[in-house]
Amino acid sequence: MNRKEFIQSCTFSCLGLLGAAALLQNCTPSKYIQVSRENDQLKVAKSEFVNLKKNKTSKYLIVKANTIPYPIVVYRFSDTDYTALLLQCSHQGSELNVNGDILTCPAHGSEFGNKGEVIQGPADQKLQNYKVTSDADHIYINLA
Ligand code: FES
Incomplete structure (x- = not known):
């Protein structure tokens, strides 16, 4: 292996490692919690x-x-x-998947950002979002 081939080989190896690291980061399992609705609020401990x-x-x-x-x-x-953000697609109502900061729709491929904005159609409206307030230990999702 000459010098040029060695450098190319190292470059491709590094790019492969970076790609694998990015892929693994997106594969982090999502954490689900079940909460009870109290009046028009969902109360979530910040420790979650x-x-x-x-x-x-x-x-x-x-x-x-x-x-x-x-x-x-x-x-x-x-x-x-x-x-x-409600995980309901604004196009035709399918439940969205969470992939890090991107929310994807399995039905027709729409994508949304972490503020609910449309990144890719066919959806053309933001996701429903809820006002969130907090105190020292909890956040409160206001559903009203
Ligand atoms: S229902 Fe989500 S893109 Fe169509």
């Missing part, structure tokens, strides 16, 4: 975002409640900044 095994804070978690037909994904941007 903490992954004790990895000693880090998760970017998002998925909340289910018996009275809501679709799960809600809650993105955490900071200790006081959250977005709660």
Whole structure:
């Protein structure tokens, strides 16, 4: 192997490792929690975002409640900044999949960002989002 072939081989190996790392990051399993609806709110402990095994804070978690037909994904941007999005596609209502910061629709391929904005159609409307408030220990998803 000459020098040029060696450099090309190393470059492709590094790119492969970077691609594999990115793929594994997106394969992190989503955390689901079941909560009860209290009046028009869902109450979620902030500690649910903490992954004790990895000693880090998760970017998002998925909340289910018996009275809501679709799960809600809650993105955490900071200790006081959250977005709660209904995982119902704005095109024809299929349940969305969460792939990190991208929400994808298995029905026709629409994609949404972590603020509910359309990235790729055929959907042309944002996702339904809910106001989120917080105190020291909890966040409150306001469904009204
Ligand atoms: S229902 Fe989601 S893209 Fe059609």
